[in-house]
Amino acid sequence: MPTPSRILVPVDLMEGSRAIIDYAVQLATPFNASIEILHAWEPPQYVAPDLLVAAPGWNPQSLEKTALDAARKELEVLIGGFKGSVPITHRLEVGEPAAAVIRVAEVGGFDLIIMGTHGRRGLPRLLLGSVAQKVIARAHCPVLTLHVPEEK
Template structure:
């Protein structure tokens, strides 16, 4: 039924929980798990890096290294379960757009949702919600159980 499953991750507790579902499904269907982490563009408030006292390339490098660790840890967990895994860190994208673009070659997306509501949802937006609306590929949104 599923040959390729996309697992976008931000390294959060919710994503760690959703990874269990992704690995389980990939194992059941002998599917390849594609782990994706997105590093968005470094943003400048006025669109111009001049006048800011920080090195944007150092920030991007740090975020890339963090993304590399996140996907490596997910791949290790998949490997321990006997699941084939491929990883990617996409740099310079809007998270929901990178995820939707990656759905072209997969049969299912398994991703976490943070379950934001009200004003927090309005202000923060929801990557999972945007992926659910825009993806033509089925999406399994996994919510971290409340304590």
């Protein structure tokens, strides 16, 4: 089996994302593999993504632009501590997270996906689905999942 050279790390920017990236960096370092951090923003089902968000004294902008700007800032802060150990890039995608991960992995020629799973069971899993499960079922390359404990 070939060693990984391009690793895709999807994150939800929630608790545990830093631990997932840290693990990916530790795994990538001996192989000098590059890492791309991916965050997929899914527009809410109940409002249009071009809905304008405004406050007094502030230029109105679309919900999508506001959400992507906030996610971009969070990603930059999140990966700021990892610069220099291995090549790390980041990107944002709009769409259903599992589909975005599959698309980016295939188009980008990644040979490993490292992602977290919250391990939900019962009704929460039924309502929220499992992005990791969908990615594992459809990915063209190996997927390594790490359990991310739920916040207390």
